[in-house]
Amino acid sequence: MLCGGVNPEMPADKNIQEICDKMKSYVENHAGKKYSVFKAKTYRTQPVAGTNYFVKVHVGGEEYVHLQIFEPLTCNGGEITLSKVELTKTQLFNLYG
Template identity: 40%
Template sequence: MMCGAPSAVQPATAETQDIADQVKPQLEEKENQKFPVFKAMSYKSQVVAGTNYFIKVDVGEEKCIHLRVFKSLPHENKPLALSAYQTNKAKHDELAYF
């Protein structure tokens, strides 16, 4: 993969679900609501000075949320950060850079 260019959309993996689960409390705090359903469906990644993950998450009731999560370089030893998110997405909405 080229540095800076997002990857193609891929099916979510156990690692993708783990990343989504780790930032779920940040999202719930920002949205002031709990998400009983929180299933990663697909993702893209982008190598920068660390890695951006764009993750499509099923939150139930035919709704999705798109997350942008930043994972710093290992030597920085920082937690995952929810950089941005988009609500009111449908399952058929394309996971795009934002």
Template identity: 40%
Template sequence: MMCGAPTATQPATADIQAIADRVRSQLEEKEKKFPMFKAVEFKSQVVAGMVFFIKVQVDEDNFVHIRAFESLPHERKPLALVGYQTHKGRHDELTYF
């Protein structure tokens, strides 16, 4: 992994699901309520904090790619949804956006 570059895509973990759950309401304020919200895979990137790119299954055939930012602890800022892409499929690659 190059310094500052996103990691390779990895299967989602319980910690990644927790991050997705924490930004779910921020996404649903901008889009709609989703019947499910299951983190499937993710990439992370170290910056001045941590960026998470997460593929989330929102119903049987639809996925959303979300980008969440976790600031450094001393900044005391909440986890934030900073970007998202809708209308994604199961096989759409999780890319930087």
């Protein structure tokens, strides 16, 4: 793991899904609609002064959204925050780069 570098894409696990579940209402507010499906599929991480998560989330049909989520270091306190949302993606779109 290289500090500041983005790690390879990995299949989403339970921890990533839990993080995405916390962000769902913010994403729905940003999109202006509700999602009946909100399943994290893949993710990448970037270690910084905490961790950036870049997550590809399936939201139904052929549609995906890409999320950038920041989790600060425990010693810095603070909450996990949604940094960026890219709407209307497909499964084939690259995940943030």
